[in-house]
Amino acid sequence: MVDLLSPTFLTAVLAAGIVAGIPLLFASLGETLAEQAGVLNVGLEGMMISGAFVAFVTALAVGDYWIGLLAGGIAGAVVSLVMVVFCIRLGLDQIVVGIALVLTAEGATSVLHDIWYSRSYPRLPNVEPFRIPLLSEIPVLGGSLFSQPLVVYVALAGVAFAAWAIRRTRWGLELRAAGERPDSLDAAGVSVVRTRTVAELMCGFLAGVGGGYLALVGAGTFVPFVTHGAGFIAIVIAMLARGRPWWCVLGGLLFGISLSITTALQVAGIAIPVDFVEMLPFISVLVVLVLFVRESRLPSALGLPYLRGSR
Amino acid sequence: MSKSRVLAMGLGATLALGAVAFPVAAQTEIMKIGYISPEAATDYGWNQQGLIGAQAAAASIGAELIQADNSGYGDPGPVLGQLKDDGAQLIIAQASGYTTVAAQFAKDSGIPVIVFDQPEMTAADLVADVATNSQQGGYLAGVLAAHASKTGVLGIVISADDTNWHKQAGGFVAGAKSVNPEIQILQAQVGPAGYGDAEGGKTTTETLIAGGADIVFGMGDGSSFGMLAAVENATPPAGADKVMFIDVIGDKTPIDAKDVLLSSVLWDFTGTYTQAVADIAAGTFGDAGYTLDAANGGISLLRTDNASDEAWAAVDAAAAGIADGSIEVPLTATQADVDALIAQ
Incomplete structure (x- = not known):
């Protein structure tokens, strides 16, 4: 049985939780933007796995994880164009198109992986962490919270910016209006289609970056179906966070750290059935978000296509 | 009797005679x-x-x-x-x-x-x-790991709640304890069905290594590539100079660029x-x-240069013991069985 309280072990548990939580943070933040604009992006998993694959291919080719993440984000945005065209522009069912998008992306990346990498299964080296001076010297927290790849801190800055922009800017007001009262936004002379399109592309980009992070930092490789349902978990987090970006951070990290604690409990040999232990991440996220975000609600026009003049 | 009935009876008799006379045909x-x-x-x-x-x-x-x-x-x-x-x-x-x-x-x-x-x-x-009888291969892997470990801590990672994984894990525990009854064994499951969860495989393996494991026995399909990535990039725990990996079913030697593969339980x-x-x-x-099983060559251990001659001699002796019945490997079909074996 391992010493649960040894600094090395605690640091590893916390760091693993952050690694697992960051892709969810990116993807749920993107989903939040889309949902605020009225688009239920069920295809998030497809955008994540496309981003994971393209980020992996790019990072492997150029040896730079920043370029890999950027490529992953662009791939996610390109995939989100399917939602833009079929759902936002043509008004088709967002759930049906989203599911089709997931299945297509999973199949396409699986086939491409089979063609290019199924005989070599290349792996990537670890991404060097950015150690925040002084803070990274703190026992346990320093080696985990304050010694992460730089993109983690960029993500947190992005959340702060998104939280501010949604509540304090004209763009944020238009975004929320597109999800709450698209007809009013239209009457005010702002294009609902354009507002939703921008939100959806941002969602795709963030989901792609999240998938890229999962492949480059989390797994260190790409295998078919590597996202393993992370996109759907991110949708749940976003729906429970209900438009509040900081709650996406909480949901993502809570899920990741709970996942990591399940491993720690097993390693420590604590006599709890594994099946029960593995429910912990899902239960913890549901309980916390349901308890503390009850007062907020989802946009009224979420999932509904907007066609000018129709009722 | 009609002509057609006579023909039918003749044909039936011919077929019956043929079936008796030429059964193998x-x-x-x-x-x-x-x-x-x-x-x-x-x-x-x-x-x-x-x-x-x-x-x-x-x-x-x-x-x-x-x-x-x-x-x-x-x-x-x-x-x-x-x-x-x-x-x-x-x-x-x-x-x-x-x-x-x-x-x-x-x-x-x-x-x-x-x-x-x-x-x-x-x-x-x-x-x-x-x-x-994959537990027999797990046993041999456990013998090898116990001989190769510098920290005296071994790790088992399984990707899913899978009977074959539990059988091999139980065999591994028994084999390792047959060499060193005091050896410490850490284990974790990636998920209920995390066969393709490479990220989970990597982070779970990293946690075991942080707990002191310098030999990781990983079972996982796609997830095992994450486990391999974790071992390749690991900082060795105190007392060890390298972390090594034992795989299952196939031979990953052709893609073992960093020479971390200690062995594999091969299924032929x-x-x-x-x-x-x-x-x-x-x-x-x-x-x-x-x-x-081990006796018919269906289950065996991949031989590499990453373990000592002494370790391989111990593996050979254990294989002989399994074949002649002097070593009986426990069958652990569930996680609870494996837990009980570790706790003994």
């Missing part, structure tokens, strides 16, 4: 063998090992192999039907999840199938089940599938199931 000569597996047969694991066995069986009788790997984990019925249409006279259904559908297919079509992990499905001339289906083809010819297919 009633058996079908296998010209085509079908192979269906859920993932691509390039995985250095289950799907690839199955294909290698199927190719060997086909080659042994000069038959053609019809390959349908990467058929997914869903309903294999349509692919089985396609293999039938393509002329397959024996089908290897290389997934325990295919067993129920494949066994029914055999009864409906009359085409014999090889299935997994459900011995009760075995049916004369139609269905033969394959089981594994060649003997089983070749025997199945011979049994069809002899008319005994489905009279009994098949078992992969």
Whole structure:
């Protein structure tokens, strides 16, 4: 049985939780933007796995994880164009198109992986962490919270910016209006289609970056179906966070750290059935978000296509 | 008596006489063998090992192999039907999840199938089940790991709640403890069905290494590539200069760029599938199931240069003990069984 309280072990548990939580943070933040604009992006998993694959291919080719993440984000945005065209522009069912998008992306990346990498299964080296001076010297927290790849801190800055922009800017007001009262936004002379399109592309980009992070930092490789349902978990987090970006951070990290604690409990040999232990991440996220975000609600026009003049 | 009735009676008598006089001629000569597996047969694991066995069986009788790997984990019925249409006279259904559908297919079509992990499905001339004594390979891996470990801490990572993983994990624990009863063994499961969860495989393995494990026994399909990435990039725990990995089913040596592969519990289906083809010819297919074990070469340990001669000598001695019955490897079909074995 391992010493649960040894600094090395605690640091590893916390760091693993952050690694697992960051892709969810990116993807749920993107989903939040889309949902605020009225688009239920069920295809998030497809955008994540496309981003994971393209980020992996790019990072492997150029040896730079920043370029890999950027490529992953662009791939996610390109995939989100399917939602833009079929759902936002043509008004088709967002759930049906989203599911089709997931299945297509999973199949396409699986086939491409089979063609290019199924005989070599290349792996990537670890991404060097950015150690925040002084803070990274703190026992346990320093080696985990304050010694992460730089993109983690960029993500947190992005959340702060998104939280501010949604509540304090004209763009944020238009975004929320597109999800709450698209007809009013239209009457005010702002294009609902354009507002939703921008939100959806941002969602795709963030989901792609999240998938890229999962492949480059989390797994260190790409295998078919590597996202393993992370996109759907991110949708749940976003729906429970209900438009509040900081709650996406909480949901993502809570899920990741709970996942990591399940491993720690097993390693420590604590006599709890594994099946029960593995429910912990899902239960913890549901309980916390349901308890503390009850007062907020989802946009009224979420999932509904907007066609000018129709009722 | 009409003329047609006389002809019919004559024909019936001729057929009956032929069946009595030439019973072996009633058996079908296998010209085509079908192979269906859920993932691509390039995985250095289950799907690839199955294909290698199927190719060997086909080659042994000069038959053609019809390959349908990467058929997914869903309903294999349509692919089985396609293999039938393509002329397959024996089908290897290389997934325990295919067993129920494949066994029914055999009864409906009359085409014999090889299935997994459900011995009760075995049916004369139609269905033969394959089981594994994979715990024996796990035992040998445990002996090797206990000899190779510098920290005295071993790690077991399994991707899913899978009987074969539990069997090998239990064997590993027993083997390691046979060398050093005080050895510390840490274990964790990636998820209920995390076969393809490479991220989970990597982070779980990193946690075990942080707990002091310098040898990791990993079982995981796609997830195992995450485990391998974790071992390749690991900072060795105190007392060790390197972290090593023991894989299962296949041989990942060709992709072991950083030379971290200590060994692998190999599953070789060649003997089983070749025997199945011979049994069809002899008319005994489905009279009994098949078992992969250390004695028949179905289960073995990959030999590498990353362990000492002393360690390999101990493995050889253990293998001999298993073969002659002097070592009995415990069978742990569930996680609770493995937990109990570790706690002993």
